Amino acid sequence: MGITMPANLVEVERKWQREWERAKLFEVDPISLKPKFFITVAYPYPNLPQHIGHGRTYALTDIHARYMRMRGYQTLFPMAFHYTGTPVLAMSKRLEAGDEDIIDTFTRICKVPLDVLEGFKEPLKIAQYFHEEIKMGMKEMGYSIDWRREFTTIDPCYNRFIEWQFHKLRERGYITKGSHPVGWCPSCGNPVGQHDTRGDMEPEVEEFTVIFFESPEAILPTATLRPETVFGVTNIWLNPEVEYVEADVDGQRWIISRECIEKLRLQNKVVNVRSFIRGRTLLGKQVRNPVTNRYVPILPAEFVDPRNATGVVMSVPAHAPYDYVGLESLVKEPSRLKEYGLSQGLLEEVKPISVIKIPEGSEFLTVEAVQRLGIESQRDRRLEDVTKDVYNMEFSRGLMRENTGKYVGLSVTEAKEAVKKDLIQAGRASVMYELINRPIFCRCGAECVVKIFEDQWFIDYGNPEWKRLVHEWLKEMEVLPKELIQEFENVVDWLRAKACARKSGLGTRLPWDQEWIIESLSDSTIYMAYYILSKHVNQLRLQASQLTDAFFDYVLLGFGEPDQLSDTTGLSSNTLKQIREEFLYFYPVDSRHSGRDLVSNHLTFFIFNHLAIFPRAQWPRQIVVNGSVLMEGQKMSKSLGNIIPLREAIKNYAADPLRVAVVSTAGLLQDADFSPGLAKAVGEWLERFRNHALDLCVKSKGIEEFNLTRNIDRWMVSRLNTYVNEVTEAMDELDVRRAIQVIMYELDRDIQWYTRRTSSEVDLPMRMEATTNVLRQVLDARVRMLAPFTPHLCEELWHTMGGEGFIAETSWPVSNPSKIDLKAEEVENLAKTLLEDTFNILRATGIAPKQICYYFSAPWKWKVFLKTLQAVDAGIVTVGGLMKMLMEDPELRAKGRLTAGFAEGVFKELSHASKETLKRWLAVGVLDEVEALREMLVFFQQELKADVHVFSEEDTERYDPRDRARLAKPLRPGVYVE
């Protein structure tokens, strides 16, 4: 790319950023009769600079904001900074300890100056530095943010807001104190959330049922998520190479993996180890199934992971694909049993036992699925999918079979709970918690486990009534992309009480128990409401002491009287009313944006807490989730050295090309693939677009109403109006890839055709004026549609084009249905195909033509064509039926066999045409092809470099030495070349 472009574009960008700021363009206050749009994106955690991955989420939010602003909404897009938590403390500590890795991150990747680095020993300095860094980046990206509302989560006034929120949650019974399982780092001795783990994984705690299989000496406690399948257990799996222990667990003798000891202790069990045993020494022994009393053997399985739950696994081959494959591999390789001194006879009794039936389904769903796919190894990735499918099918439709005693006829969901409850009551099972998405590692490197945490404060996301409300609201609100709704439903289902405070870190103290600090995923759930207040807090320099609970009760919930509040808050009742009105104007949140990693925590908590605190009218309306960004096909990671900080990328490519490059290569939820080549290509495209625009601005001063006498003009205007519809639809779904595809590339292609078609008329001033005028119309709409994506360049062009005010505040183009001209479009389609076909003939025959003749269909052929179209569209599927209909027409009947022969061919072709094509041709109706082609004769002659003649096939004067006229079909003329 030319060096001048980015430098030039960067200047353009700076200029418009200054202009927007000067005009206070994005400082947004209520305008009573104008509809509003309140859009927010997860506020950044300032412990590192933002990189290109963040660029996608924030740019998409800004594009959405700018689009809605042009659609006429008073659009508020604010920003704040999330200081809460421990990461900056940890970083600061590591820095002080001389940790090479963190020094390298700060100096080489983040390019923090050395003198600044010195100050990083104070944790707050890290947050403040990156806060400014991120803010600069956001300004350089051109985000249309109302910066008057900025705050940090350690501001005293914000602390008051969070205190109020927690008072409310507690009042309403959503805060509990007690013992709950939490994700836990055994090394740090702290509960862990997503922000504390490597790769930002949210620990998902699941409750396993531990079923006791007994041998005379000890209990084998098998951990399972599907206790109802215990009736189908055929054997127990132990890993022969793993060290197990015999231990007294709460007074019972258990055999468990060594790794399980500590886990049970963290879950408040008393564990005394008696002895160590290799898994292999237990193989072949028989243990008793506590529900069927049948004895089943212990068999070897290398796939048993001692770090998962108890390390003892029950095998249910009829319902668990992994078990079935494990069993089959023992059958097929007898040597493996021999290796452990076991006889093959042990397997004779081991046959899948089906305990769940699917109405109209086969008895052995799992077995058949595995066999059909030919899966032979437990390492086969497809097993995961088969397991999921079987699980889903059994949970949605399965019923317990006759061999399940008193549970027969129950649904799987009912049986799961009932079996579990009964076994526990009978002392034949207990529960254990495990992370279902393990392994998860703390940032310190230790593997996270589950701890039952005592005397801790929780937000009770397990509250069934609360869950029900969230499920209900999920049906009302919009989630984009739509397929993500199921993921939200699942998260709501498995969420349970979440530890909401810890003893260290930055943040707000729990108001009733001051040694606790509210953690970062709990103080960030309804802060969008605070953006309305923060403007006033900043402008009026309000003090925390003024923001009493009664203040928040009034401005956020409408409780109390402003007159009475004046005394305690020192705010006039007018000011209070004004804040309340502003809140009512902007709330609820119309759109909440975030990356996908926040679905399982933040975004779901966001819904939960809004529902708990605010009345229904203030519940969130929409959530938009986007995928991440790959760097040339690879995940961005420090070890690969491919993380590009956002500001560095802006320096290299300029903001506008970057914005397009990060949002437009993938569907909303897919990973977008960024590459420097792509950013450069977009930059080059923008440069060409700019030149094209400047060129047009020189030729014409503006758009005039013009009589569109030429087909090509009507075509271009029709295409434009269709595209405006398409782009608007795409933008409403935030399918920005599709929008960019149309605005940039499809319109480019059509403009090329338009230019080519009109190039024969450059010498005719009137015609040229029409051409320029049409192109100017296209440009106007295109610059508007591109403006949310490349706001700086579009602002510059808008200015050059003599547009009024800022394009950011201009209206989005509206499609005019009366300008959509299907006939004009069909004529150009005809011209394109005809030209292409003719070039193909010339290429195939190698003729340098002197003259070319086209013969177009006679009216009766058009009649047959249209009647056949109607017939096919109406569902007539036989030639006989069609003929009957055609022969009702006297003209066609008179032609007899001629009609029949022609109609049969047309029928065959149309039967294969798409519904869309049929509809289009039906709408277009008869085309006067001769007339249409005569209008573009000069163009054809110029393209084909030959004399071109156009005839109707019934034209008696026609020149037709090879009798090609009879070959004419509607939209497909006969051709003669010489």
Ligand SMILES: [Zn+2]
């Ligand atoms: Zn740790």
